[in-house]
Amino acid sequence: MSNDNKIGQRIAxxxxxxxxxxxxxxxxxxxxxxxxxxxxxxxxxxxxxxLPPLAKVLGTSIDCLLTGDSxxxxxxxxxxxxxxxxxxxxLQHSLLAEQTVKIMQDKANKSLLDIGSGEGxxxxxFAKCGFQVDALEISTPGIKKIRQYxxxxxxxxxxxxxxxxxxxxxxxxxVIYSHGSLQFLPLEQRQNHFDKxxxxxxxxxxxxxxxxxxxxxxxxxxxxxxxxxFYLSGDLAKYYYDWEILWCEEQIVDCNSAGIPHQHAVNSxxxxxxxxxx
Ligand SMILES: C[S@@+](CC[C@H](N)C(=O)[O-])C[C@H]1O[C@@H](n2cnc3c(N)ncnc32)[C@H](O)[C@@H]1O
Numbered sequence: 427m428s429n430d431n432k433i434g435q436r437i438a439x440x441x442x443x444x445x446x447x448x449x450x451x452x453x454x455x456x457x458x459x460x461x462x463x464x465x466x467x468x469x470x471x472x473x474x475x476x477l478p479p480l481a482k483v484l485g486t487s488i489d490c491l492l493t494g495d496s497x498x499x500x501x502x503x504x505x506x507x508x509x510x511x512x513x514x515x516x517l518q519h520s521l522l523a524e525q526t527v528k529i530m531q532d533k534a535n536k537s538l539l540d541i542g543s544g545e546g547x548x549x550x551x552f553a554k555c556g557f558q559v560d561a562l563e564i565s566t567p568g569i570k571k572i573r574q575y576x577x578x579x580x581x582x583x584x585x586x587x588x589x590x591x592x593x594x595x596x597x598x599x600x601v602i603y604s605h606g607s608l609q610f611l612p613l614e615q616r617q618n619h620f621d622k623x624x625x626x627x628x629x630x631x632x633x634x635x636x637x638x639x640x641x642x643x644x645x646x647x648x649x650x651x652x653x654x655x656f657y658l659s660g661d662l663a664k665y666y667y668d669w670e671i672l673w674c675e676e677q678i679v680d681c682n683s684a685g686i687p688h689q690h691a692v693n694s695x696x697x698x699x700x701x702x703x704x
Contacts, residue, residue, distance in 0.1 A: 442592025542607020
């Protein structure tokens, strides 16, 4: 990929993260929306005098915009843990992944998007169970671990290094899946992301998620970050009010992340997209 393309991708990524349209950026910089579109596609570069206001509106530095330094680094709170040799989340797949596989077992040629794949334990399990898997993960060390595990296990997954916030889906999937990652969606971005996941699911396909729920009697986990946002009981089922709910369960689970024993309230859902018959 050319450097212009990479700069364009960074502009698009940062713009979407901050929730701006191409038109809003163009108005701020006094250029046409077509100019912004050309930059993002890598067909042109912004003129030099535009770089300071562009970096400012995108909340970054000119250096970062041009080189990508620090943009893809340290963007996941788990980067440090993923750099270690051992697998932070282990290699055992989750219960939610297992339930999803059971429901889809009779379907041939099934595709799945795993959002926030971490080090790949569920993504590789899905590949092993016959899914064509796209593993979306922001962390560079996480992605290295997914590659390493996928090679060692002999099951291929296609890796998308991207920010889930504003990530534009290009194709529909049979399953859109996430395990413990959608708390990174800011509150104001949730509805449009769930709408997108539902739109990009094939009829008869599933969305399966595990999210963290706020409970007054459970302490916030020691490794909970500023950019993580709790859900409330019932939020997840509401997003899927018009789908068939196959499984929806709230549980209190023990966790030892950060090396300190604590608990989480989690809500898992598996919902199926049904063809409208009226
Ligand atoms: C709690 S971990 C769960 C990992 C994996 N799903 C599992 O269960 O083993 C959440 C994952 O979401 C990733 N993540 C955080 N913010 C993200 C973002 N904006 N875009 C994509 N992935 C993100 C983190 O890097 C991390 O790997």
